[in-house]
Amino acid sequence: MGEGTGRLTVCREGTAPAAHGNSTNPGTGGTGEGQVEFRILGPVEVWLDGEQYTLDGSKQRTVLASLLLARGRILADEKLSSFLWGEEPPNTAAAQLYTHVSRLRKLLGARAAIRRHRPGYLIEIGTALSDHVEFERLSAAGRAALAAGSHQEASGTLGRALRLWRGPALANVTEHLAGMGLPGLEEARMVALESRIEADLALGHGNQLLAELTGLVTAYPLRERLRGQLMVALYRADRQADALGVYHDGRTLLAEELGVDLGPALTGLYQDILSGEPDVGPVAERSPLRVTPPEPVLSDRRPATLPSGVPDFTGREEPARQLADLLVPAHGGGSSGIAMITGMPGVGKSALAVHVSHRCRDAFPDGQLYADLREPNGAPADCYQVLGSFLRSLGMAESEVPQERAERIRCYRSLLADRRVLVVLDNAASDRQVRCLLPSGPGCGVLITSRSPLTTLEGTHLVDLEPMDGPDGVVMLAAIIGEVPVAAEAGAARALTAACGGLPLAIRVAGARLSSGSHHSPGRLLNRLRDESGRLDQLRLGSMDVRASLESAYWDLDPRARAGLRRLALLDVPDFASWVTAAVLEVSEEDAEDVMDALVGARLVTVLPVPGDAARVRYRLHDLVRLMARERAVGEEPVAGRRAAVDRAMGAWLALANEADRRLTADRPGGSGGGERPWLGDRPDGPGAGLAVRKAGPPGVSARSGGATRWRLGATHVRSLLADPLDWFDQERAALVAVLDQAVRTGRIAQAWETARSMTGYFGLRGRHDDWRYTYQRAWTVACSGGDLLGQTVILRGLAELSAVLGDEGARRGYENKAGLLLQVLERQGGTGEDGVQGAAAAGWS
CATH class of the missing domain: 1.10.8 (Helicase, Ruva Protein; domain 3)
Known part of the structure; x- marks a missing residue:
């Protein structure tokens, strides 16, 4: 065991147990026997009972390290993919990720569980040991001992924590994970190291620290805490001039590198050394150096940083009233609230926020603060800088504004504790960005605008802004x-x-x-x-x-959501369900719902509840969002990829429509799933006899019948969707007609006439004869222009059936005769050929 930790056998005073070779997993990998140790503070390794086990390359090590760093939280597939491949994952990324996870599961067996939870994976290490977890435990305990003045305990505990490091962390993972994960781990190590040195200084070990501190300041010249510790050690070694020289070296470096001056803690230490302050003298058991920032200076300045109002502002009376009521409690009593305006890009959130703020300014006599939380390039603004701006607006001198983020927050809240100030936070990107800017005083009001509702902010009231009617x-x-x-x-x-x-x-x-x-x-x-x-x-x-x-919201999406929006925009449909997203992206229905949640959250897609069924929703793209997303599709995807996405979506509609039509037939008295429909005049030897769709296959497998592509969803999902086939047709009727129109415009001949044919039974049951005629006439146009004799035959038979329903016997016979002529041509030509086209023209539409 490491010195009294009782936790991790990975470290014995900085050494690792000798590896017994890169053995494979002995016995049955899933027995659950043996103690597992995970190591990431150096090369990523897995040890079992003192033996190191081989991991299959940097990508498998990356998956394991990423899950361990997530500390039991779900890590999304997209995030894992970015750790493995960066911004350009391969087309097989999902399959490769699944393979890496499967191999890790086989290696670990029951000793640690990697579980799938949408939208990603998490690891549960159970009783397994982790050097990262142990380091964090020891580091926290050591820093707590330091704060309590237990310097001997702090030095020992932090020393054990630091000895868990075997070199640079994540030394053998992909550059993408190292670039994201290493800075945080290295910062945690440096904080522990600085705290251990602080404890050793307090114990009077300054002379022993000089060599170590000199090397550290050379390696990390911008870390002011280390520079200050070296100055203290030098002063206590009666080297005052050297201590002052270290200060001047740091000041020159910061001015040249960053154009800033040293912080107040180091400057105060410099003044103490100049004046011979006894608190930094060479006395054992001395308390570590601490600099307490000054209390914020109260000022009578009343900030007024709101942008000017919009002179021609019109409309929005109801949301403006709601917001004013939230910000200014009735009868002037109670606490002001936190109100948030959400909505799609360009919907007028900022204009409304400024309008309401001016309307309510008399209720906040101590001033109004405004900040745009987006940079001009669309990146989220740094709330550290915003806090500095707010403090200066509240009357704090530049020299008094704290350098530490936490102290800026403390000063900001202290200054507003007893004031009535309205804080307007425009274009917020995340709840984390907003939290540090929330005042603590009950008299302050906060008005936030954000595309996505930041629902994790407690006590926030949302006002969702829609486009104008x-x-x-x-x-x-x-x-x-x-x-x-x-x-x-x-x-x-x-x-x-x-x-x-x-x-x-x-x-x-x-x-x-x-x-x-x-x-x-x-x-x-x-x-x-x-x-x-x-x-x-x-x-x-x-x-x-x-x-x-609109593009600013688009680029904030993850890559899969961007692809979903691009491809959905290629469809000329009024609205759609989430399973359409599954088809265009070639993902599962569950993953498609996650994508739609992201698009709705970004306010690029509108939710349309299905009347009478709150559990089901449909989605709609705003017209201008559709145009923007189509431009992105043309710019980012090849022509073949765009056409294939549309084909899959149309194929999904067609496959479901065929199945719904089959069930409608089966549901009728005497029906048997393809039995007789007297009102349609189906005949077993009719022209549609050869068009039966193949039996259902696995999700996503496409098939053809008459030439049109099918895209099959999962059987369970299909059963749920088509539990009431008539209701499904009612919901999808407009979309199906729009799909047929798009198929006609884009020359998808079989798609057009097969879609028309799939709706025949529904139109007959609902008495939608005009829709019946319209869809068949549209399909006839493209079937004739493309010389599709089979399609023309089916369309003529469908029109004959419609004529029979309407009681027009003459029209019925005419259509039947033309269909018969085409059938003869098809039989002679085997269904194709130039003669077939001429025969179609002879029997054409009149």
């Missing part, structure tokens, strides 16, 4: 360009705001273009916006850029 959008346009031009072209104005998707940023850009004189009327600008390929170009003027606003 038609009338409000027109009122906003009139406020920008005037009521006369809007009234003169009222219809064009309404269409213009609709083309802007009700997005205030887009409406403001359109209004600015009209006001600038580059377009003379709403009608002329509307004509430019009708061209979807250039719409986002028109919605950019000066610093206002709808595309850039």
Whole structure:
């Protein structure tokens, strides 16, 4: 055992037990016998009963080390993938990750469990030992002893913690994990080292520390705590001039490297040495050097850093009232609240926040603080810098602003404890960024804007902002360009705001273009916006850029969510369910739901609850989000990849529609899953007899029937979706018709007519005869243009069936006769050939 730890056999005063070779796992790997030791403070290793076991290369070591560093928390697949391959994982990343995890499970057996929990993996080490865990335990205990003045105990405990290190941590993992994980581990080691030296200084061991400290300051010249400790050791060794020289060396280095001066702790120590302060003299058992920052200086300054209000601000009366009620309690009593505005990019969150803040400013007589928590490049702002700005706005002199983050927070909260100040935090990126900026005083109000709702912030009330409806959008346009031009072209104005998707940023850009004189009327600008390929170009003027606003949210997504958004945008459907995402991404239904959660959280996708079924939802893309995502798809994915994604989505709809249609037939009296449908006139020898879909295969396997691709979902998911096939058709009708239209426009012939055929039974049951005729006529167009005789035959038979339902016997016979002629052509030509095309034309649509 290490000195009295009783925990880890990995270290005996810095030595490791001798390895007995790189043996393989003895016996049965899953017996659960033997003590496992995990080591990451040096090369990543696994030991069992004193023997080291081989791990298969750097990637397997990376997976193990990543899970160990997560300390029992779930590590998402995307994060693990980035540790393994960086920003460009291979197409087989998921399979390779699964293989690495499987091999680790086999190696560890029951001694440590690697479990799958969406959206990733976690490790439960149980009774296994970990040098990282033991280091953290000893380090915390040593620092606690130091704080309590138990310097001998602190020195010994921290020394044992440091001896667990066998060299640079994570020495044999991928560069991606090392780049992310090593800085934090190294910082923890340096804190423990500095604390151990502090304890040794307090014990009067300064002379013994001089060589070590000199080397450390040379290796880590920017660590001011080490530099100060060397100055103390030198002073106590009666080397005052050398101590002062160490200070000046550090000051020169910081000025040249970073353009800043040394911190107040080191500066105070320098002054103590200059004045011969006895507290730093060579006395044994001396308390370690501590510098207590000054208490914040109270000031009567009233900050007023709100941006100017928007003069032509219109609408949003209800959310503005809600926010004002949250920030300013009724009757002037009680505590002010924390309110948060969420919504998609460009929806007007910042404008509303500024408007409400000015409206409520009289309720906060001690001032208003404002900060944009995004840098100009879209990166999250450093709250350390924001705190410094706030403290200066509150009257603290630059020289008094603390250098330590924790002290800045303490001063900030102390200054606001008894004040009534409104704090506006715009464009927040995360709850962690916001927490350090929350005032503690009950009289302060906080207004936050964020795309994603930061629901982990306690006591926060959310106000979700939606795009403007038609009338409000027109009122906003009139406020920008005037009521006369809007009234003169009222219809064009309404269409213009609709083309802007009700997005205030887009409406403001359109209004600015009209006001600038580059377009003379709403009608002329509307004509430019009708061209979807250039719409986002028109919605950019000066610093206002709808595309850039939407792309900022896009680039905040993880790679899989970005791919999902790009591919979903390629579909011309009004709305869709999460299983469509599974098809376009080729992932499981569960993973697809995770992707949709991310897109909804980023406010790039809207949730549409299914009426009467709160557990089921559908999703919709905003028109401008769709245009932006399509541009990203063209820029980031090859043509073949985009077409394949659309094919999979259409194939998923078709496979489900065929199965739902089969179940509708089976559910009818006397039905048997393909039995007779008298109202449709099905015949066993009819033209559709050869179009039966193959039996269901495993999820994701595509099949063809009549030429159209199928994408099969998991059997369990299909059973759940189609528990009520008629209800499923009711939900998917608009999407199926839109899929058929897109298939026609893009020349997917078989997809068009097979989709039309799959909806025939549903249209018959619901009496949707106009939809029946429309879908068949659309499919006929593309089948004729492509010379698909089988498709034409099926369409003619379907129209004959519709005519029979409508009681038009003459039309029914005409369609049947044309279908018969085509069947004869198909029989003569084997279903293909130039004669078949000519026969189709002869029997064509009239």
